[in-house]
Amino acid sequence: MPVLCQACEARHGGICGALDPGQLQQLGRQTARREVAAGTQLVAAGVPADGYANILGGVVKLIKLMPDGRQQIVGLQFAPDFLGRPFADSSDVSAEAASTVRLCVFSRSALERMVAQAPALEHRLHQQALRELDDAREWMITLGRKSAPERVASFLLLLAAHIDPLVPGYSTTFDITLKRADIADFLGLTIETVSRNLSALRKAGIISIERRRCITINDTAALEVAAGR
Amino acid sequence: MPVLCQACEARHGGICGALDPGQLQQLGRQTARREVAAGTQLVAAGVPADGYANILGGVVKLIKLMPDGRQQIVGLQFAPDFLGRPFADSSDVSAEAASTVRLCVFSRSALERMVAQAPALEHRLHQQALRELDDAREWMITLGRKSAPERVASFLLLLAAHIDPLVPGYSTTFDITLKRADIADFLGLTIETVSRNLSALRKAGIISIERRRCITINDTAALEVAAGR
DNA sequence: CGGTGGATTGAAGCAGCTCAACTTTTGTGG
DNA sequence: CCACAAAAGTTGAGCTGCTTCAATCCACCG
Numbered sequence: 001m002p003v004l005c006q007a008c009e010a011r012h013g014g015i016c017g018a019l020d021p022g023q024l025q026q027l028g029r030q031t032a033r034r035e036v037a038a039g040t041q042l043v044a045a046g047v048p049a050d051g052y053a054n055i056l057g058g059v060v061k062l063i064k065l066m067p068d069g070r071q072q073i074v075g076l077q078f079a080p081d082f083l084g085r086p087f088a089d090s091s092d093v094s095a096e097a098a099s100t101v102r103l104c105v106f107s108r109s110a111l112e113r114m115v116a117q118a119p120a121l122e123h124r125l126h127q128q129a130l131r132e133l134d135d136a137r138e139w140m141i142t143l144g145r146k147s148a149p150e151r152v153a154s155f156l157l158l159l160a161a162h163i164d165p166l167v168p169g170y171s172t173t174f175d176i177t178l179k180r181a182d183i184a185d186f187l188g189l190t191i192e193t194v195s196r197n198l199s200a201l202r203k204a205g206i207i208s209i210e211r212r213r214c215i216t217i218n219d220t221a222a223l224e225v226a227a228g229r
Numbered sequence: 230m231p232v233l234c235q236a237c238e239a240r241h242g243g244i245c246g247a248l249d250p251g252q253l254q255q256l257g258r259q260t261a262r263r264e265v266a267a268g269t270q271l272v273a274a275g276v277p278a279d280g281y282a283n284i285l286g287g288v289v290k291l292i293k294l295m296p297d298g299r300q301q302i303v304g305l306q307f308a309p310d311f312l313g314r315p316f317a318d319s320s321d322v323s324a325e326a327a328s329t330v331r332l333c334v335f336s337r338s339a340l341e342r343m344v345a346q347a348p349a350l351e352h353r354l355h356q357q358a359l360r361e362l363d364d365a366r367e368w369m370i371t372l373g374r375k376s377a378p379e380r381v382a383s384f385l386l387l388l389a390a391h392i393d394p395l396v397p398g399y400s401t402t403f404d405i406t407l408k409r410a411d412i413a414d415f416l417g418l419t420i421e422t423v424s425r426n427l428s429a430l431r432k433a434g435i436i437s438i439e440r441r442r443c444i445t446i447n448d449t450a451a452l453e454v455a456a457g458r
Numbered sequence: 459c460g461g462t463g464g465a466t467t468g469a470a471g472c473a474g475c476t477c478a479a480c481t482t483t484t485g486t487g488g
Numbered sequence: 489c490c491a492c493a494a495a496a497g498t499t500g501a502g503c504t505g506c507t508t509c510a511a512t513c514c515a516c517c518g
Contacts, residue, residue: 072370137365441483
């Protein structure tokens with residue numbers, strides 16, 4: 001088993017966990033590690049994608065754009081998520097690195113070859129699609145029915161839950177990788193409203209903020225209440 | 230091939246399209262047709278589901294509920310969609326018939342047996358999950374970034390596109406199966422705002438409304454503009 | 459140390475909500 | 489089949505929470 005894959009699989013179930021050592025080695029020969037800077041466009045909506053990737057580290061934004069420029073972040077992806085749209089020439093969402101992102105990239109044909117050999121691989125992809133569907137629907141209630149304070153609290157909990165794949169449950173101290181504008185686009189709010197509500201949580205003592213990017217959650221239970229569940 | 234399945238498959242790709250005639254017949258022996266009234270709970274969130282179904286006709290609401298009673302409809306399903314959460318004991322969304330719904334129901338074990346025999350069946354389920362994911366993300370931009378008038382117009386277009394699986398593109402005349410309260414829960418608005426904006430579209434001549442339930446789209450292009458794309 | 463981009467804070471405006479009255483449709487029993 | 493009740497929908501008026509617009513602040517970097 002390639003050393004890289006060991007590190008990758010140590011986390012909870014990347015898709016490669018479906019492969020046996022031989023298959024893993026075969027795929028390993030067709031993959032490349034890459035590190036991209038924050039802001040890099042990884043997938044362009046409507047443009048045929050050249051390949052796929054597994055996320056080894058960092059945060060990826062999934063973005064949908066309206067013709068007039070309004071935009072909505074429809075999902076965040078973290079290690080060890082699979083990045084790309086299987087079985088389609090192009091995706092209708094764009095993906096952009098929100099932080100420095102480490103990727104394990106491979107071609108479309110390489111993936112298709114592996115799927116043909118290992119049906120369990122498609123099962124893993126299917127499971128991830130179902131998980132993303134659950135996440136998307138969970139976020140729909142946030143966008144449709146929660147107030148601004150509840151949305152901001154929900155966002156902090158979501159980030160705390162996923163930012164470090166090695167920490168089970170919530171991380172208590174972490175960097176918000178996203179800019180305020182990204183948070184606003186994720187929450188369906190304006191940057192001013194996001195800022196005001198972060199300040200409110202800070203003043204309430206529920207969180208602490210250092211240097212505007214580093215968050216400490218002082219009271220997880222209170223934050224959950226503030227998030228509306 | 231069972232006669233029932235012919236009618237079902239005539240529509241665009243229900244999951245059974247993945248089966249050969251022999252497999253179809255085998256599955257056919259383990260299925261039952263059922264018709265349920267509007268309002269019937271089909272899947273309860275968090276409760277182990279006894280089985281799955283294909284939708285043969287009607288509209289199904291997928292609902293998420295907050296502890297304090299606020300609710301959000303996170304999706305609508307139409308024929309020939311598959312209903313249920315594969316590979317999980319329970320779903321975290323509830324499903325309820327929004328109209329009289331005709332179903333082709335089968336047990337969990339029946340589905341699992343067929344999946345084991347026909348890998349193409351899982352591929353179909355996977356494709357539907359990806360389609361639902363696309364739909365959910367498309368709706369997230371509606372919830373997060375569109376104004377009330379845009380949301381109402383978007384809803385009418387969504388309904389027109391799916392209400393009759395035999396009509397390609399948009400139906401021009403159809404019944405809104407949903408109550409105003411359902412529409413509000415789908416759009417993240419109140420019933421009053423939904424009502425006002427339907428009236429506005431009617432006064433603008435873009436749609437006509439008869440007996441409060443039957444909609445005619447007079448100007449599809451104008452409705453698309455009103456929907457924000 | 460000064461410049462730049464992102465973040466915060468304040469004040470005013472407005473879109474959608476709440477509350478309330480009324481209308482239309484649907485359902486039920488005589 | 490009609491009378492009546494209940495449910496669903498519409499419309500209006502006032503209010504609230506988020507946005508908009510504007511000024512200021514702060515971290516980072518040459």
